[in-house]
Amino acid sequence: MSDRTKIAVVGTGWWATAAHIPALTANPRTDVVLVDPNPNASQAAAQKYGIHDTYLSLNNALSAHPDIQGAVVAVPHHAHYTVAKEVLQAGLHLLLEKPMVLYARHAKELVDLAEQKGVEILVGYTYPYLEPLKEARKRVEDGLLGDIEYVTCSMSSMTIEFYRGKPAEYQPVMQYAVTGPDVSTYSDPGVAGGGQGHLQITHSAAMMFHLAPELRAEVVTAFMGNLDTRVDVVDAFAVRMTNGAVATVGSTGNIGKGDGGIVEIHLHGSKGRLLVDAISGLVYMRLHDGTEERIEPTYPAYPAEIPSQRFVEIILDGAKNEIPGAHDGLYTVELLDAAYRSAAQEGTPVRVESLYE
Numbered sequence: 001m002s003d004r005t006k007i008a009v010v011g012t013g014w015w016a017t018a019a020h021i022p023a024l025t026a027n028p029r030t031d032v033v034l035v036d037p038n039p040n041a042s043q044a045a046a047q048k049y050g051i052h053d054t055y056l057s058l059n060n061a062l063s064a065h066p067d068i069q070g071a072v073v074a075v076p077h078h079a080h081y082t083v084a085k086e087v088l089q090a091g092l093h094l095l096l097e098k099p100m101v102l103y104a105r106h107a108k109e110l111v112d113l114a115e116q117k118g119v120e121i122l123v124g125y126t127y128p129y130l131e132p133l134k135e136a137r138k139r140v141e142d143g144l145l146g147d148i149e150y151v152t153c154s155m156s157s158m159t160i161e162f163y164r165g166k167p168a169e170y171q172p173v174m175q176y177a178v179t180g181p182d183v184s185t186y187s188d189p190g191v192a193g194g195g196q197g198h199l200q201i202t203h204s205a206a207m208m209f210h211l212a213p214e215l216r217a218e219v220v221t222a223f224m225g226n227l228d229t230r231v232d233v234v235d236a237f238a239v240r241m242t243n244g245a246v247a248t249v250g251s252t253g254n255i256g257k258g259d260g261g262i263v264e265i266h267l268h269g270s271k272g273r274l275l276v277d278a279i280s281g282l283v284y285m286r287l288h289d290g291t292e293e294r295i296e297p298t299y300p301a302y303p304a305e306i307p308s309q310r311f312v313e314i315i316l317d318g319a320k321n322e323i324p325g326a327h328d329g330l331y332t333v334e335l336l337d338a339a340y341r342s343a344a345q346e347g348t349p350v351r352v353e354s355l356y357e
């Protein structure tokens with residue numbers, strides 16, 4: 001295997017400049033080129049991180065660097081599908097930011113295309129890399145909970161100013177490295193898709209599917225409220241999974257500045273229950289036989305740099321893709337696609353199979 005790889009970062013806004021570009025430029029095995037249709041964005045990123053090569057399109061970058069092996073895609077949600085397809089069609093490995101894409105059909109198409117091209121799709125989720133999550137997953141994999149029967153998946157996070165189109169409100173807390181998100185990225189439904197569902201429930205739902213891989217949504221009913229914005233801020237879904245398990249999935253983006261919120265999954269199985277919170281790091285397990293275990297909160301740092309690090313290891317070392325588009329990505333898109341359709345029809349249940357008709 002080669003000992004160096006060249007990666008294109010496509011979309012050089014807030015998240016690319018806060019997480020992916022610093023992680024990749026710090027990696028001695030990686031060369032980085034930047035792609036963004038807005039030259040101001042790519043040049044600001046290039047200047048900050050000492051990168052020489054910036055391009056207005058992936059095609060231009062590939063013409064100049066035919067040895068690019070992978071692309072990190074961090075563009076607004078409405079563009080995920082088109083850009084990801086371009087990356088896969090070029091035969092490149094793909095690190096695609098959450099929420100993967102907006103529609104289940106698009107997710108399936110990308111998964112099939114990646115398989116056909118023999119490349120990986122790593123979805124940019126972060127929580128599964130945290131130690132408490134790995135500990136929780138081990139216990140589920142060891143079968144300690146038995147069959148999963150009931151789940152609550154709950155997330156609260158500081159996002160409402162994004163939906164109001166006022167990302168500068170979070171500058172004092174988030175300390176944007178180069179730039180915050182564009183004002184339209186999360187506030188304009190034509191750019192963002194939805195709000196809290198596509199920006200945040202995508203994290204908690206993916207964590208649920210990651211922890212309990214046998215879960216897959218079959219029918220979803222959902223209610224959403226926009227508060228004073230044009231996208232959903234408060235969400236409540238009821239879900240039946242294909243294995244008969246039932247789940248509630250809920251979230252709000254309206255918590256105070258500086259509040260870390262919660263990202264809690266509580267799995268109840270035929271042999272016991274397990275609660276994990278990605279923000280505090282608390283893990284609590286209580287089995288029907290009386291066994292009890294508690295991992296105390298450690299408030300782990302947000303592992304923003306790990307997806308890009310893992311992406312390089314997948315390309316150079318053939319490392320396992322732990323957060324594949326075909327599972328964590330696709331199943332989460334299915335849940336959200338069905339939820340948005342249900343909420344648009346006053347909570348009418350939507351069957352996941354209907355998303356593919």
Ligand SMILES: NC(=O)c1ccc[n+]([C@@H]2O[C@H](COP(=O)([O-])OP(=O)(O)OC[C@H]3O[C@@H](n4cnc5c(N)ncnc54)[C@H](O)[C@@H]3O)[C@@H](O)[C@H]2O)c1
Pocket residue numbers: 010011012013014015016035036037038041073074075076077079083097098099124125126179180181182185199
């Ligand atoms: N994993 C996480 O924790 C996390 C955190 C924040 C954001 N994100 C995700 O990162 C992605 C980007 O969000 P952001 O806040 O950085 O947005 P942003 O508005 O800061 O930046 C988006 C950039 O993409 C560029 N762009 C737009 N269309 C493009 C196209 N077709 N091709 C190439 N570039 C294009 C824009 O010019 C802009 O520079 C989103 O999917 C978001 O959900 C992930």
